[in-house]
Amino acid sequence: MDRALSTWRQGDCVHGPQWFVFRVSPSSGLSDAARAAVAAGADLVEEEVPGFVVVTQTCDVVRTCAARPYVEVSPLIEVPNDFLNEVKRGRRPAFAFIPALEPHRLVADLDRAMTVEKSVVAAWNRVPGWTTDPEIRALAAALARKRVRFAFPDDFVHFVRPLQDRLTGRHGRDSPEGRALRSLREIRVGASPSWDDARTNVMFYFIRTGEPDEFTQDQWVRFLETWLGLIPADGRFGEVEGLVTTLEGLTAADYVASDPLDLDHLSA
Incomplete structure (x- = not known):
């Protein structure tokens, strides 16, 4: 399994139907999916998404499963062309541009994240998310900006x-x-x-x-x-x-x- 993970990098994706899981309060679902789950008596929601992007740093992705068994992923969402261009230019800090998925108008939704074991990632068909140093630097900057954005007065x-x-x-x-x-x-x-x-x-x-x-x-x-x-x-x-x-x-x-x-x- 460690060998299967050795080629994965931050920004790599799985493209195709996947399921994003998140927990909700049984007393107050906020999204449509959460309200439907609450109505069914559940406190976990499974929502279909068109894929995931790995947001864990590459150095932790390729470490042994014994030392680092988990990977953090964010779901992909489809957006209009104008919105895609804004994400590409870094104007939408809640999202990240994935160069390889630009033809599909898919971006990473950084407001949502899910932790999976590396065995899950090892079974995915890896789609390289980027090919050049400037592309991965831009992605890393987008991930950092989401967490460390300056709070204006x-x-x-x-x-x-x-x-x-x-x-x-x-x-x-x-x-x-x-x-x-x-x-x-x-x-x-x-x-x-x-x-x-x-x-x-x-x-x-x-x-x-x-x-x-x-x-x-x-x-x-x-x-x-x-x-x-x-x-x-x-x-x-x-x-x-x-x-x-x-x-x-x-x-x-x-x-x-x-x-x-x-x-x-x-x-x-």
Whole structure:
């Protein structure tokens, strides 16, 4: 069995009908599947999913079954193309992009996880989830982001909501602004002196992929002015500034001093 597991890696998948199992409270099922189980007098739910992705680190997957008998997996779900592209760009921290399953529009649902013994995984037909170093780095970053996402202050969550709503609403549109948003690698935000100060300045970084796009520098400036115009200085948030740039144009210090702004939600 150890030999069968030796080729499995974090991000590898089983593709095809599987069953995701989770426990529910007999007194209050929250999902449709849970309510159906409760009505039947059960406290465990088995829900069919189109496959699983391994989220356990590779070093633990390939260790002996005696030393590490368990593997953690997350279910795959099918999503629309626009949503798939948002996951691919890291804009949906509750999900992870699996390169090999892109043609099937399947992504990992990181809100759900299940522990199985390695003997279960050994019986699966392995589908390599990725093929290049950048792909596994992106997957590892998605898994880490799910667990260690920065919790922005409550007042900032309220302050930035108009911008977040605008970006979410325009991202999928076939318009200049929609295409501009889709050409961004990520959006980051930092605070100076810090988020805890009574008066703080906010800096947004709209980071382009670095690939050629259809927009001139003047057009990017106009987009930036529109976006920042939705969140004028207010309350303890003094100056609100922004920059459209690339990773090459951003200093390492600015990158590590900022945090990603997600489309899903802002944690407070």
